[in-house]
Amino acid sequence: MAKLPKNLTQHDIKLLRIFQTVVDCGGFTAAETELNIGRSTISIHIANLEHRLKLNLCQRGRQGFSLTREGQAVYNAIQALDHAHTQFSQLVASLSDECSGELIILTADQLDQSRLNLLSKFCATVQQQAPKLQLALDVLPLQQIELALLKDQAHLALMPGYRQIDGLQYQHVFSTPIFLCCAATHPLFNQPDSDIDDELLGQYPAIHPGVDINPEGRKQLQKLKASARAYQFDTRLALLLSGSYIGFLPAEIAKSYIDSGQLRYIKPAEYQYPFNQSIVTKQHPRDSAKVQLALSILKSLLPT
Template sequence: MAKHSIIPKAITEYDLRLLRIFRTVVENGGFSASEAELGVTRSTISVHMSNLESRMKLKLCSRGRGGFALTEDGQAVYHACIELFDSLNDFSLLVNGLGKELSGELILLCADQLDSTMQQKLAQVIQYLHIKEPQLHLILDGEAIHNIERALLQDKAHVGLLPSYQQIEGLSYQTIFSEPIYLCCSSNHPYFKLNDEEITPEMLAQSPSIHPGIDIDSEGREQLKKLNLSAKAYKFDTRKTLILSGCYIGYLPQSYIQAELESEQMRIIHSDSASYQFNLSMVFKKSPRETSKVELLKAAFEEVFHLKPTGNSR
């Protein structure tokens, strides 16, 4: 005889609460590890889990000396939970997007730490956003490039600031800033006190250097082919740290190392030949779920960076 869950077809708020607790327990790997996030004791969590199992008439997990583990049914319910709460979130975003007044979060992610110039520019963007839609909860954070691309495609972020190095299907790119990027070394490096004429291509090909960690454009790739790539750093700040060690040479924008150049902690090598163009792009999903929020961000960047509009802006 088939067994039936006693959870009613119309899922109650209590059911959702138990399922949220269940998801938290699974994602934290057990009851004890979930106490801090849930704000309740292990014994209380155990009661909630027992109630959920009773309501569903399913054994969802085993807990004991062997540790926490999901049953086969528990795995199925966990994956169903993910789909359920994603659907609820999608519904919430849809409803919020229908209103004339925007609400909720506005998420902007950056792939690199911001130099002083970019900080000032983004401060103006934020000021624009605050004047236009002060009720929005703004999130400005840094992330790895691939994480930003994934977040944009999954509608978990609205706009990303990325180096222009590839075009991902489903995303749109607009260059907001461009500057040369130069090969440089620190005052601790043997090349620091040499004239450019003394630093030969053969010497550069032998000296340990830094790969930027991403598949940069063709101009940059040609420059990297000339070097002995023996370290990797995805972000400007970590790359600068490697260069300041005196163990490596590497490429950085002049604006990012201007203070070190002026204090003679770093120098540029062969500025006329060992350089390529760095482009920073505003990136957004071509068909975002929250179109109004993306349009608001685009309008802010177009205003501050004097860009040509890419489409209808709020």
């Protein structure tokens, strides 16, 4: 069976194109003019291709030029490759042509550094590939995002995959840990971790996100006395810095406050849960070209 390297090199493609031209011209002699190289050079190229494929592709000699069965199969495969290339080019062109107007991207909360980096790279790539698109970014509560996607009022969202709604599709992007925190003015700030347990934590007012989060997070929240509600991380941070509440923050958002001594983690090995992020789109969006372009760009930016 013919076996080229997994990734075709430019040299492989060159040899296949020469073979295709020879077949199209009906032989080596007629292909000389088309390829602008001598017959002996063409013969060397075809021999190299046969060696790489470990196949005899054609008969050449006094009786003329003819394809072997394997040569015909390889030629057909080249034709199929040409067709696929044409289809791909047409698809990309159609996406670029159709993708004008607004591309609406929603997020559910304050962006940590990982999501900020991903979104900024995405915006730059969209501007390069589809300059006619006008990006519109906004932050909305989870339920409003779900409704906007279902009503084709938004194209894509970067949000926690706490629950999965019929009609939407979810692709997990990454996770970041969320830790229980308190401020420097909170009574627990100077309390050693060894003295802190579930019973003690349950005595202090805590912040609830106000949504039904993942099972790991629910288990952690059940240990606390919910006395305030804040889903957005910046508003949750304000409650924490008041010194009146304990609550969970993602590590990337809490880090600068931890480093400056304004916040501390409370038993971080025990009181934490994963904050899972997903790319969410409608399963059958009205502006499918925009959504597919956005998804293809995002997937190209994600680590493999």
